[in-house]
Amino acid sequence: MFTQEKLQKYLPLSLIGLVSLGLILPQWLGQDVILGSDSIFHYNRFYDAAMQIKNGNISYFISIYGFQQSGRIVNALYGPFFAYFQGLLVLISKNWFGYQLLSRFVLHLFAGLSMFSLLRAAKIRLPISLSLAIFYLTTFSVQYWSIRQGFSSWGAALMSYCLIPIIQLIFEHKVNSVRMALAVALMLQVHVLSALFLVLIYIPFYLYSFVKSSAKLALIWQTFLAVVLAIFLTLNIWAALIFLRQDNKLLDPFINPLMQQNTIDGTATYWLNRPSFLLVLFIIHIFLTLLHWRKITGWEKVAFVTYLGFLLLSTSFFPWQYLLDSGVKFAELIQFPFRFFIPATVLLLLLVGRLLNNLTKSTKLLTLALSIGLVFSMFQVSQFALKKVESADKGQYVLKNSKHVYLFEDYQATRSSLFDSDKSKLLQAVQKATPDYLPIYNDLTGKNTYVLYAHQLILPNVSIEKTLVNNQLTLTWSSRQDQLEALPVVKYERTKLFLNGKELSKGDYQLSELGAVTVQAKKGLNQLMVTYQEPKLFTISLWLTIGTWLITLVFLYFPFIKLTSKG
Known part of the structure; x- marks a missing residue:
């Protein structure tokens, strides 16, 4: 028998779980996969972590399975522990399609329970807390991962709890x-x-x-x-x-020269109006806040001002371009101002919850309005995802070909790789030149680092075999004669190189602008072993x-x- 105490304990988890499942159900039934602009970068990170766990070969710094097995460093500088958590999700998933479903489900659970916990901590009534927590799942702050594999969504999922x-x-x-x-x-x-x-x-x-x-x-x-x-x-x-x-x-992540455009009132209006009910809440909140300003507590006023601050930062009204042109490092770090809309969304729902909490005379009406808004928002989110899938099907692409994306298989083979238990096939079929955190050894003025990455670390892999020998990254190739050989592997200061069993000193190799290694190969079979000394x-x-x-x-x-x- 369910008591009120048990109902309050299990109802939120059950409903949020069901809604999380409902949001991924259309993709599950349709067997469709959405690969966004950041997908290949993150999938390489998580595949590397997954294979390290699977083989018991932990390489905290250099990539030995992902990123073309290039020995580059990424995870150590980008959410290291969480990368291994994602690696576990990849590992227990049958294929990339399964991972996408599982990661979306886990993300929704995190986001919903996190928001619900925050609203309850703020003493907001159960029905309102649960409704707003479920609604949060439909906002683009959370759906950013589903649509584009934007990693900010994972921060958004946990921010409420934090x-x-x-x-x-x-x-x-x-x-x-x-x-x-x-x-x-x-x-x-x-x-x-x-x-x-x-x-x-x-x-x-x-x-x-x-x-x-x-x-x-x-x-x-x-x-x-x-x-x-x-x-x-x-x-x-x-x-x-x-x-x-x-x-x-x-090499730091790229500086976005179009920051002023990547705002919620510029090219990223979908952050504000997907779902449209968020815009409705935005307007209602402003109206009710001004109407009841004198009744609002001091800390809620602080929250409101903080919310407005983040909202301003997500728009073109803030002088991002001026700061960027002035060389302000903070502006260079942000890249996309629409990211500020994530904390703004969290604070907005907290403030809306507090306002609705005080409207005790309109409980039934509020519940009905929130329910209608939720249903409409879930429908709108599903439709948006389906449009992305339909566009990919019509265009016969898994990931759009661009100047930084390299496709090594046709559409059918690439799509099949998403359902293959060998997850490396997708990462071989679709490769993206993202040079973040590579070492710089020469002047890069006037040079395109994305092009350099492609020519030095992606394209040469055709003639080089990369394997793990004694749990160490090993490059094997055959040379027709004694000659200099440019290899698609990166050397950092603490990277150790062993050519045909001999450790190389600084005079035994050359390095490109981005640390790609050139060695003196002998005629016949050659092996270069790469390790990193922590x-x-x-x-x-x-x-x-x-x-x-x-x-x-x-x-x-x-x-x-x-x-x-x-x-």
């Missing part, structure tokens, strides 16, 4: 050091830019709480503990970044990070363990 410590600060007037540290660390292990957004949201809330607090010294101490713990929980990220930047000059201090940092996570999680859930042991 905001709970700051809401607890508002209501409890103290910093829960462990939970706050875990929230920031979790976001850093997933997506660095989302972690930056999270901290930017924390700041005004924290300042408001600090001013209002009568125990300021205690608040400072609690915050200090949170910062120290967060550093230990992310030591692997900082250590890798410091060692790699110290030893190498790395700094001992990094290894210590990595184990400290893992240990801190384990101890912190045990500490956090110790009351639960203690309670169950008594039973």
Whole structure:
């Protein structure tokens, strides 16, 4: 028999799970796959992690299975722990189609439960919290992964959960050091830019709480503990970044020259009107906020101003182009201003929930309106995805051919690779030149790094065999005579090269602008073995990070363990 307590416990998870399943059902039944512009980059990351786990051959730094087995470094600088989580999803999926369904389902679960937890922490009634949490799944902030494989969606899925410590600060007037540290660390292990957004949201809330607090010294101490713990929980990220930047000059992600256009009032209006019900909530929220401004609490006003700040940053009204032209690093880092609409969406739903929570006389009407909005939003999201699929079918492409995308198979063979249990076939059929984090050894002025990547690390693979020998990346090829051989593999400062059993010193090889290796080959069969020597201090940092996570999680859930042991 279901009591009200059990209903409140299991209903949210059940409904969010059903809706998550419903959102992927059209793709599942239609056996359709949507590959967006970022898909191949992330699929290479996760395939590399998956194969490392499968073969018990962990290479934290260099890619030995993905990215053309080029030995380049990506995951160590891009959500390292979460890359292995995604690798597990890839590993348990039968093929890439299965992974796409599974990853979408997991993403929806994370996003829905995360938003629901935040709204409940903000003391918003169950029906409203559940309705808005389910609606959040249909926003482009979450659907960005489904449509384009934009990784910001994973940050969006967890951001709500990571905001709970700051809401607890508002209501409890103290910093829960462990939970706050875990929230920031979790976001850093997933997506660095989302972690930056999270901290930017924390700041005004924290300042408001600090001013209002009568125990300021205690608040400072609690915050200090949170910062120290967060550093230990992310030591692997900082250590890798410091060692790699110290030893190498790395190529940063591209600077977007069209930032002013990539805004929600420019070429990215779909962030605001897909689904259209989000625009309706936006208008209603503005109207009700102005109408009830005097009744709104102080922290809600802080949330509203913060929300407006992120909303402004996502538009062309903010002088992005001026900052970009002035060489401001922050603007170069952002690339696409529409990303700011993700935290704006999270804050909007939090504020809408609080406003609707106070309209007690209109509960039935609100429930009906939200239900209609939800149904319409789910239908609109499904239709948008189907249009993407239909467009691909008509155009006979899996991923559109572009100046940075290289197709090595025809449409039918490429599409078949998505359903093949050998997941490497897709990554061989479709390859993309994305040179982020490659080492720079020569002046790149006037040179297209995407073209250089393609010619140095993608196209030469035709004549080179790459395998794992004794769990080490090995290139094998045959030369007709003693000659210089340009190889599609990258060397960083700590990369070790062994040609035909002999370790090469600096005078034994040449490096291209992006670190591609040229060696003196002998006539006949040649082998180049590639390894990466991790700094001992990094290894210590990595184990400290893992240990801190384990101890912190045990500490956090110790009351639960203690309670169950008594039973």
